[in-house]
């Protein structure tokens with residue numbers, strides 16, 4: 001009902017809306033910039049706050065999530081913040097056990113093996129209860145951020161979550177998860193639909209809690225080919241945007257949504273017509289051809305190779321300049337093509353942010 005979406009209005013006034021304007025394709029004085037995984041292990045203060053505490057326990061502490069979200073903003077003039085959390089809180093809410101194992105990454109001790117295992121999932125999960133800790137973290141952060149920049153909420157996309165739930169962790173081939181698509185297509189659609197329903201509620205809950213933009217991570221798009229993507233990913237990505245937007249519209253809200261389907265260059269045209277305002281790009285796509293292929297229908301976000309941050313600062317500045325010229329100034333949000341790595345030098349992250357601001361200010365209106 002409408003009442004679920006009455007938004008808290010007592011948040012501090014937003015002082016920098018550059019990111020939101022760029023997401024909507026409006027003119028900006030400079031190109032806004034943020035980094036995927038900007039709250040992460042490359043920051044010593046992040047490692048200190050995370051020290052001696054389980055990863056998902058940290059995710060369940062609104063105070064810790066708020067602190068970790070704000071840390072990168074104290075160092076760098078980012079134009080947006082993303083709430084510290086993880087995409088795997090959804091499988092947990094559905095009743096699965098997920099652990100973060102040091103040196104190995106996310107691990108499911110009992111992954112889904114066969115379609116019968118779907119019966120063990122809590123299909124009718126009460127999102128407002130099970131994921132309440134994320135909503136609390138968002139509300140707290142929205143207050144503590146003092147209007148400096150907008151706060152982005154996020155979710156994993158159905159296929160990416162499904163692949164984790166079946167693989168039980170990271171994988172090179174994702175062959176266990178892909179086996180389902182070819183051998184159990186009906187059960188696959190059942191699971192994807194179940195995840196979609198939860199994700200829609202989860203994203204709406206994040207907006208009600210104070211998120212000012214939403215990003216959907218289809219991190220495992222590249223493991224699918226164009227045919228499988230069209231059947232098992234795209235319809236659900238579209239459904240999520242459509243349903244979230246319809247609900248928000250009823251409540252008189254308009255929140256920009258970003259879709260980041262990593263390595264899905266084959267689907268760029270489709271992604272630009274899937275109801276998202278912004279399409280996030282990995283570094284395998286040339287900026288200018290991405291513009292041509294999306295035909296000005298959407299804003300674009302990305303896409304410097306994260307490894308370019310290993311270059312000296314002057315080189316980073318040149319790479320950024322070229323990237324900005326390729327994308328053009330309007331309807332563009334600078335970012336990396338994927339997340340920051342733990343061994344990256346915070347100084348070079350600062351150089352990246354400064355280069356985006358400086359070069360884009362010199363570009364003039366377009």
Ligand code: CP3
Pocket residue numbers: 035036037038039040041050055082083084085086087088100101102103104105106154217219339
């Ligand atoms: O700063 C931010 O980007 C916000 C927080 C954020 C995290 N995870 C924190 C995190 C976001 C947006 C995510 C999303 C996420 N989580 C994705 C989608 C984005 C992508 O990378 O493609 C995925 C696939 C996950 C699953 C996941 N969680 C992985 C693969 C890992 C890395 C494991 C490892 O050991 O390297 C995590 C852990 C994780 N999530 C970390 C952070 C900062 C690092 C672990 C730690 O802090 O101890």
